Amino acid sequence: MTDGQQPDLKQVNTVFDDSDPEEIIRWAHETFGNRMAVLSSFQKSGCALCHMISRMGLQKEVDVVFVDTGVNFRETYETIDRVRETYGLNIVSLHPKRTMAEQCREEGVLYITPEGQKRCCYMRKREPLFQIAGKYDALLASLRRADGGRRERVPIVVPDSDLKLLRVHPLANFMDQELEAYIQRHEVVTNPLHEQGYPTISCDRCTTPVLEGEPRRAGRWRHLEHANTYCEINPTDRADYTI
């Protein structure tokens, strides 16, 4: 933190509970300076957050961290390149210890069972994030209450005991219509898969399009009959998280 003081999280959550994204980003920047980064998987809301960082002139100070599982869609990698070029952001890619081919050779195809999926997500999504422990004091992510499910009451600020930093959610109050309007108004770079029936996008092994009338996350781990619908890279998405 810029002045060595820990923010009072309860007070921060009260003050910013219904704030808009830029107010929260401004507070985070004033508090953490260049010790904050964005965590993004370059889905729609993450791309909007990247645009906001750039629009506020913070692109040279605030890194964007991407956990590259090695099995993302080609469209996702192309979106990352377009975001980097368009918004001048420093995108830091983190990688698992093993390639997916090495993992499959040594442990089999994990993502085809609920238990294996948890292990695969842990090794390919959560574990790589440990590489940034100590580098940042705050990690901004684009979770929104309008996403529903485990996110419908996501706090503005929460501690992340694994990474020993604060998770900040500037888009917590951003409604679907506001997000869409923001993207259109600013012609935000987005992943073209969103226009092809993918409301949410993760690894190509575990993401399918969603049919009309299905829940937003129905395309995630469809082959596991939705035994789990979160990879748990975000502490507030974890089944054992309590507010």
Ligand code: SF4
């Ligand atoms: S989404 Fe699927 S392939 Fe990607 S890390 Fe999780 S289980 Fe593995």
